[in-house]
Amino acid sequence: MLSIDRSIIDAIVAHARRDHPDEACGVVAGPVGSDTPTRHIPMDNAARSMTFYEFDSMEHLRVWREMDDRDEEPVVIYHSHTATEAYPSRTDVSFAGEPGAHYLLVSTREPDSEEIRSFRIVDGVVAEEPVQVVEAGVDPHAVQSYMFGQSPATVDYECSGR
């Protein structure tokens, strides 16, 4: 499962909407071994395309070195599909070279609804995982109790069963 803060998801979706109809891409770094995405880094799509994205190779080197210096790793690698569903294409699978990362896909095909899905891609095999969006200021490990009508502290996006 990917657990990620609402503020980071909002920033990723905003980035994807801003670059629409071109695909947007980026990284969320987190401390090595934590599996917790904490630092959102929007990247340039060097391909500037509606159907393809590619990190600029120099920005890629700079950002990866910076993560190394800060004892971080790419916990999430995200990109948008702007006319199709948020599911990895064959191209995405071919390129997926970070076996430890959550590959987050955002579809901006619907202007008003958020479509976010997360995948592990290892050795060419795609496995979808649930996404838990954690609202700011709420300790996800704390026991919460609610009265009817209150908003939940987390939103779970289940796998669609593909």
Added chain:
Amino acid sequence: MAIEVRIPTILRSYTGGAKVVEGTGDTLSDLLADLDSRHGGLRGRLVTETGTLHRFVNVYVNDEDVRFLGALDAKLSDGDSVTILPAVAGGAFGFAAAAAISQHSAAVAAISQHAVAAVARDDRRGAVAAR
């Protein structure tokens, strides 16, 4: 007399888990041959069967992308640092367009845009690599 080479996670199975290894060579090509003698199979993940640098990796000498330094012919000196990173790329293309192209080979000719054709090639290569 050594060149430091930084190995990404996905290729550390070839280096016994080592993040940094050392090698020698006057060019990137020589260096990869040297590394392959101790870390068998590593070169095959970086260089295609036709002897060019693989599309799925970025290789840097110090702060430069080797694609701008002559790729495999890039000159190396003692003390250089070589960094290998898996390219981060993809996109929706493979989904709809590759299916269309497979049904209409004439469509390939119709797509004159270089980048689109390049992705189509990569997609086929990836399909082979993924098996």
